[in-house]
Amino acid sequence: MLNLAEKYLVESIKKGDQKSFEFLFKSNYSNLCKYARNIIHNEITAEDLVMDIFVRIWESPEKLVISTSISGYLYQCIHNHCINYLTRKHKQFSELNAETIEQLNVLMPADTSGDPLIGINIVELTNRIDKSIEHLPEECRKIFILSRKEELSHKEIAAQLGISENTVKVQIYRALIKMHILLKEFLPG
Amino acid sequence: MKEMNISDSLGEAIEGYYTNKLTQSQAEELLAWLGKNEENKHYLLELGKVWYASSQLSTRETDANNAWTNLLDKIEGDSIRPMPKPELRIKISVLYRVAAAVLLIAVLGIGSVFVFRFPKTKSQIAYFEAFAPKGSRSFITLSDGSTVWLNSGTKLRYPSNFGKESRDLFLEGEAYFVVMNNPVMPFRVETSDVWITAIGTAFNVKAYSDEGVIETTLEKGEVRIDELDESKMKVESTPVFLKPNQKAVYVKSNKNLSVNNTVQKSPIPSNEPVNKIKTNPLRVDSYVDTKLTTSWKDRRWIFKSEKLIKLVPILERRYDITVTFRDSVLSSYKFTGILKEESLEQVLKAICLAAPIRYEIMHNQVLFFENSGQKNKYFKPIKNN
Numbered sequence: 001m002l003n004l005a006e007k008y009l010v011e012s013i014k015k016g017d018q019k020s021f022e023f024l025f026k027s028n029y030s031n032l033c034k035y036a037r038n039i040i041h042n043e044i045t046a047e048d049l050v051m052d053i054f055v056r057i058w059e060s061p062e063k064l065v066i067s068t069s070i071s072g073y074l075y076q077c078i079h080n081h082c083i084n085y086l087t088r089k090h091k092q093f094s095e096l097n098a099e100t101i102e103q104l105n106v107l108m109p110a111d112t113s114g115d116p117l118i119g120i121n122i123v124e125l126t127n128r129i130d131k132s133i134e135h136l137p138e139e140c141r142k143i144f145i146l147s148r149k150e151e152l153s154h155k156e157i158a159a160q161l162g163i164s165e166n167t168v169k170v171q172i173y174r175a176l177i178k179m180h181i182l183l184k185e186f187l188p189g
Numbered sequence: 190m191k192e193m194n195i196s197d198s199l200g201e202a203i204e205g206y207y208t209n210k211l212t213q214s215q216a217e218e219l220l221a222w223l224g225k226n227e228e229n230k231h232y233l234l235e236l237g238k239v240w241y242a243s244s245q246l247s248t249r250e251t252d253a254n255n256a257w258t259n260l261l262d263k264i265e266g267d268s269i270r271p272m273p274k275p276e277l278r279i280k281i282s283v284l285y286r287v288a289a290a291v292l293l294i295a296v297l298g299i300g301s302v303f304v305f306r307f308p309k310t311k312s313q314i315a316y317f318e319a320f321a322p323k324g325s326r327s328f329i330t331l332s333d334g335s336t337v338w339l340n341s342g343t344k345l346r347y348p349s350n351f352g353k354e355s356r357d358l359f360l361e362g363e364a365y366f367v368v369m370n371n372p373v374m375p376f377r378v379e380t381s382d383v384w385i386t387a388i389g390t391a392f393n394v395k396a397y398s399d400e401g402v403i404e405t406t407l408e409k410g411e412v413r414i415d416e417l418d419e420s421k422m423k424v425e426s427t428p429v430f431l432k433p434n435q436k437a438v439y440v441k442s443n444k445n446l447s448v449n450n451t452v453q454k455s456p457i458p459s460n461e462p463v464n465k466i467k468t469n470p471l472r473v474d475s476y477v478d479t480k481l482t483t484s485w486k487d488r489r490w491i492f493k494s495e496k497l498i499k500l501v502p503i504l505e506r507r508y509d510i511t512v513t514f515r516d517s518v519l520s521s522y523k524f525t526g527i528l529k530e531e532s533l534e535q536v537l538k539a540i541c542l543a544a545p546i547r548y549e550i551m552h553n554q555v556l557f558f559e560n561s562g563q564k565n566k567y568f569k570p571i572k573n574n
Contacts, residue, residue, distance in 0.1 A: 005549040008558055012515060019515045020556065022257060026511075027551035029253040031245060038244035041209070047251065051260060058264050071551065079241065086209065093211050100216045104206075107223045107230065120238050126245040148246040154208075166201060169208075173200035179239045187235050 006070055014061045025054050028071060032078045037151065039082040049085060053077045075122050125186065132182045136175055143168055144175040203233060207240045315349040321362075324509035326486070331356075335376060338365040338486035341506035342397070363395040365486045368410075383439050383471070384423060386413040392431075393483045400502060403439040406482040407431040414439075416471065429471050436477040443470035490528045497522045497540075497557075508533040509553060516559035519546055 002010065012020035029050060036046035053074065057064060066073045086092035093101050133141055146152045146160065147168070154168045180187070195203070199222055202215035211219070223229050321327045321339035328338040329345075333352035339345060343362025351357070356376040368376045370389025378385040380396035380403050390410025396403040405414055412431050416424040416439070429437055484491040485503070492500065498520035501512045510533065514520055522544050528536065537548050537555065545563040549556045 005547050005558070008547055009549045009556065012558070017515065019513060020558075023513050023515075023549070023551075023554055023556040025257055025260065026253040027554035029256055030250045031552070033251040034244050034247045034249065035241070037247075038241065039209070047256065051256065051263070054260060055263055058260075092209060093216065095210075095212055096216050097213065100213065100220070103220050104216065107220065108233065117238070117241065120242070122242050122245060125238065125242040129239060129243050130246055144243075148243045149248050151247050151249050169201045169204045170197050173197075173204040176204070176236045176239050177195070177200075179243075180236055183239065187238055 002066060002069065006066075009070065010064060010066055013057070014064060016061065021054075021058055024057075024070070028074050029054075031071075032074060034151075035075060035078050036082050039079070040085070041153075045085070046082075049081050050078060053081060069121070071123060072117070072121065076117050079117055120187065125183070128183050128186055129179055132179050135182060136178055140171045140175050140178070143171040147172055203236060206233070207237060316346050317349060317351075319345045319347075322509075323506050328486070333371065333374075333376075334369040336367045340364065340395075340485050341509075360394055360396055362397050363393070363485070365391070365393045365483050367391045379417070379421075382417055382441055384415040384417055386415070387411070393479070395482075397502070397506075401441050403441070404436060404482070405431065405439075406436040406477060406479055407433055408479045408483065409433055414471065429473060431473065432475075434476055434479055436474045436479075436482065438472045438474065440470045440472070491526075492528075493525050494523045495525070496520065497524060497544075500524060504533075504536065508536075510550075510555050511553060512555045512557065514557050516557075519544075519557050519559055522546070 009020055009024065013024060032050045032053070033043075033047055036049050037043060040046045040049065064073075083092070093104070096104075133144065136144060142161070143157055146157045147154075152160070154165045154172075157163075157168045158165045198215075199218055202211065202219040202222075205211040205215050206219060223233065319327075319329050319337075319339060321341055321343045323342045326338065326340055328336060330336050331347070331351060333356060335356075337345060337358075340363035343360070343364055345362075345364060346359040348357065352374075354374075356371070356374050357379065358377070359379045361381070364378075366376070366378065366387070368387050368390050372388055376387045376389075378387075378394055380394065381398065383396075383403055383405070385392070385394060385405055387410065390412055391408040392410070392412055393406040393408070394403070395405075405412065410433070414429045414431065414437050418424050431437055478493075481491055481493055490503075498514075501520075504510065505512055524540070524543065526539075526543075528539075531539070533550075537550065540546055540557075541548060541560070545560040547558040547560040549558070
């Protein structure tokens with residue numbers, strides 16, 4: 001549920017109030033770019049996609065229907081926009097043949113049923129993840145921090161630590177499972 | 190859900206699924222596993238939540254101000270929409286009582302001073318810089334025994350030989366000085382535009398680079414204030430001497446004004462009298478309540494009939510936030526109060542209780558709105574007066 005002030009903000013934007021819109025933009029832009037970079041792995045494209053979201057809101061504010069929270073809504077928008085972009089440009093799983101991609105999409109549909117953001121509060125979840133980092137085994141923690149906080153690629157991490165890229169992948173995966181166990185009560189479902 | 194037993198190769202495939210780097214064989218392994226049961230699909234999805242949310246841990250920020258300018262170009266190229274004007278245009282000067290009170294973020298003097306050395310310059314003088322970051326305050330004792338309180342977002346620079354041959358400091362921001370008496374070695378504080386000289390006194394200097402004025406308030410003793418020109422030399426005009434409970438206000442723009450006049454002289458016919466509009470940028474106010482100026486260094490922050498627009502820079506520095514006004518009328522609302530150790534949330538709530546204001550906060554951005562529904566409630570009693 002939106003709180004009163006959030007409702008007010010949304011109403012003002014719908015009325016075309018630029019100050020409110022500027023506030024919405026400036027308070028979310030950088031975080032949405034982080035989100036998009038994590039999916040797109042290209043800084044400029046990621047920023048363009050975030051920009052698209054805001055241009056769309058400004059041009060058709062009537063479509064702004066928010067049920068959970070403003071930031072939740074924006075994360076959802078950028079998530080869908082990024083996935084659409086990858087699919088449209090055939091950049092998603094570009095190493096796979098079309099049939100395999102199709103099978104993946106059937107099993108894990110990108111629509112609402114398979115939406116990873118349903119029912120979670122990203123801001124809160126991020127805080128919990130941050131607090132759980134200390135519980136990771138040392139090497140795993142080091143790699144997870146380089147990947148998540150410093151945004152280093154697998155290649156860069158491998159070079160920096162003198163390990164193979166596969167080790168990086170495995171450690172990141174292990175970090176995810178460990179986090180999942182630690183945060184279980186916080187994940188819906 | 191029971192714990193999953195997953196091989197490293199499947200783990201790599203799951204990681205590849207989210208990093209968009211699946212090889213054909215990984216994809217096949219993943220598909221086989223996903224096809225086994227719903228539970229596996231659910232598990233993959235849950236790991237995804239953690240993965241996507243973890244993107245927010247990144248410390249790499251993208252400059253939103255720059256992007257905002259680009260966005261404006263984009264949307265204004267398409268269509269310019271009229272902005273709604275604030276409904277109320279009369280100037281409101283109402284004294285609101287803020288019952289509650291603000292904070293002191295860091296315990297004074299603990300942990301929040303960052304002092305570092307500047308590399309030695311040619312003349313072999315090293316400089317120290319003490320810095321109180323936004324959202325905290327601190328205090329330091331100098332080698333001559335003088336004490337300095339630094340307000341949020343303040344830098345104080347001094348040479349390593351401070352107190353040996355001279356007592357010179359450079360200040361950007363706000364500081365309160367209690368100066369040890371030493372008639373042979375004056376204590377001098379340089380700011381962007383003025384130079385303050387003291388022998389043994391207690392005084393407050395507010396010289397933030399993003400504010401248009403430099404204020405010097407004297408509590409005890411005597412100080413001398415000289416204006417500095419562009420090359421940081423003393424201007425050869427009469428200095429201002431302050432007595433206790435006096436405040437000198439230096440208006441930076443008045444200095445610029447006088448410069449502008451000189452430039453504009455040429456188009457004016459020569460028989461015109463030489464433009465003498467130059468307003469003295471230094472003004473002295475007597476009988477000021479120094480507590481109002483210096484209370485920031487104590488646990489209490491006192492303000493009296495202060496416009497919201499003036500309180501905002503202080504709030505911004507104290508809490509490391511950026512404030513935007515949706516309705517410009519709010520900026521002239523006046524507040525009086527004593528704030529103690531309050532959280533940002535409590536201060537904002539107090540403001541909203543005291544005046545028809547609503548706020549929205551996201552990350553470190555705060556937006557103030559007019560609460561038009563509540564406005565009548567606040568203005569009625571004033572009309573009755």
